[in-house]
Amino acid sequence: MPKAIKVGLLGLGTVGGGVAQLLVQEKQRLSAYLGAELILYRAVDLRPELAQELGLAEGVFTTDAQAVLNDPEVDILVEMIGGLEPARRFILQAIAQGKQVATANKALLAAHGAEIFAAARERRVSIAFEASVGGGIPLVRALRDSLAANRITSCLGILNGTCNFILSRMTAGGEPFAQVLAQAQEMGYAEADPSMDVEGRDTAHKLAIVAALATGRQPNLADIPTEGITRITPLDIQFAGEFGFKVKLLAILNNQGGTVEARVHPALVAQDHLLASVDGPFNALHIDGDWVGQVLLHGRGAGRRPTASAVAGDVLDLARDLTAGCAGRVPPLGTAAQDGRVLPLAPLQEALCRYYFRFTAQDRPGVLAAISRVLGGHGISIQAVIQKGRHQAGPVPIVMLTHQAQEAAVQAALKEIDALPVIAEPTMLIRVA
């Protein structure tokens, strides 16, 4: 057997703790697979009680991250701290020391991927991040390696389990967002501060990584138009259903040849699209490539065990590079052509979509005509309308599906419509995927 491969693990939270458990419990299986002993050599956290909880051997646990980062015995550094600092500093330090790195830190890679990837390339070490997007779903390696011969023309992803769980519940039970969010928090599917998830920022982080893998260039996170699901009402979900759609929070990448589009927002997904069947805490990425056609990858997008599976797969891959003597074999984004330049994104104003509108209008004759006139004036044509009967007092919903239109025209039209005296509330807009 070749020399043992030694892993240093930073962070023993939900996912990091799962990685520790996997490396300890499955040591024999992993070592047999690798043909070399794979050892959890050091595990760092500030909570010493975790050492026993996780069944770590004597001497493995330490509170001293620096000692692990500087230990030349550590071959692979697994960063499971999360957040930007000190994770960024620690990873750069590990790279500088010539260690291979595995991380699940999407926020960090979305913000500082370019810097970290450049450092890894320069030092010729590998950085693996399968667990950063889609939990246990092997989508990073699919985009990076298996589909490498393709130009990836589009990706549509359901990449946040919290949002998908909430939307699935709202769809099944008709309850409002706030109520379902509270349930999700109780069940452990949403954080105490859920804003990173429900505002779409977590999905935007993952989309930044998907876009980088698909195009070889990292976008600026700030350039990704991002909308969450907090505005979505059961009424919209119900009307979408009447039009034959489900409502999902999507990460959207369009790379048809012109400027690349990347955006995150709730979207209407046709009920017979595979993504419409991705329910509850599951995630999926729907990929279109110019040779492969359509591929869908589906699985658990979060959670201790699925994420640990992905991290351990990365660790095995990095370890194999070490036993085969080819550390740094794969550039961070797969392509050797990565030039470190930023991926320019088209502004949202230029997007072409179909739209769902829910107008809230006085229940008076002529309202639909007034709305249609404004839309027509902006070149937006209507595909379908649902106008509910006059069962209640007060304003009523008028729901509409458009043909393809440009975002800028839509925004201008809605501004005009919302200023009409017959319109009682700001209009709800959801784009169609």
Next chain:
Amino acid sequence: MPKAIKVGLLGLGTVGGGVAQLLVQEKQRLSAYLGAELILYRAVDLRPELAQELGLAEGVFTTDAQAVLNDPEVDILVEMIGGLEPARRFILQAIAQGKQVATANKALLAAHGAEIFAAARERRVSIAFEASVGGGIPLVRALRDSLAANRITSCLGILNGTCNFILSRMTAGGEPFAQVLAQAQEMGYAEADPSMDVEGRDTAHKLAIVAALATGRQPNLADIPTEGITRITPLDIQFAGEFGFKVKLLAILNNQGGTVEARVHPALVAQDHLLASVDGPFNALHIDGDWVGQVLLHGRGAGRRPTASAVAGDVLDLARDLTAGCAGRVPPLGTAAQDGRVLPLAPLQEALCRYYFRFTAQDRPGVLAAISRVLGGHGISIQAVIQKGRHQAGPVPIVMLTHQAQEAAVQAALKEIDALPVIAEPTMLIRVA
């Protein structure tokens, strides 16, 4: 740039021709990705007219396979001839010459994988076969690398596009098998001799490969119980629908801890299972791993371009090993622990499933009682029955869903039931997935 990587391609049929086109048309993209020139150096076929059709450069085309196999300039041999011989001989020869090998030849790997993999390990070259199962779906690499930390406890696959196309059509249109098969042949979704597909043998080949990747050991192809879809009638599809199921041809791997089960047969799949939505020519593999949980990989399982995508992904991976100086980095099945021993499979008689039965019985009182008595005598309990009204003369169908039962008991019971004087035709049995 490191030295150029030279590919020798054997066979320019549907898939081989697609690989040639991809390597020629996308040469710049692939070379940039790799950081080294990737050249289609030689392409072998017996039909010289293909050289021009495929736009091959002067000197690339040859009819002389031996010249290519013996050419030390060829780094990677891509075998796209199909069939057992001479493909087996050519691959062994390429391995002996120290070339890396990519193949899509499932029949060959299912029959002679052990021999070929052993040769590759011994000579320390890599053999890649992503395209052998599931066309463009990156499932081989998922099982081999990404999910390597898991014990794969189960795989359920729809792995034959022809059968899935036929069953989807029969489900949508209610037409009989023979008629839909003829349509499929006309549309190019079925071969002139469709037996390899519709008898389930192609699926068994693929299951043998999936089982090897999931367990590290190859089963004997002859040990895989294999049934095709030729017996399936629109009536069964309709009754299955009434019970809440679709009928799919499945590759089934069960690896729960005891003896491994692997079998191919039509099966009832619950309508809300993701596999039930895999329609037409699409393929999918549903994987269960002890850490990752459930993963579904879905895409085009056949066809020139998707399969070429998978082969080219393999070629890039092999080429990267060469540029990084680590040829043979990954053992053929991923695991270094592959011992060349055969994977023992449980006999079908021991299988535990739920069953769908369609009895064809005289329309007489007491028939259901007689059938139930026999089933009860063999310890088989009934979950649901549909007995259609007496609208026609002659025998009538009685359809039944059982609770879990053992195959041996079921076979014995059906033998007894089919001998009852009230039973007009042999009973139809479909297992529930």
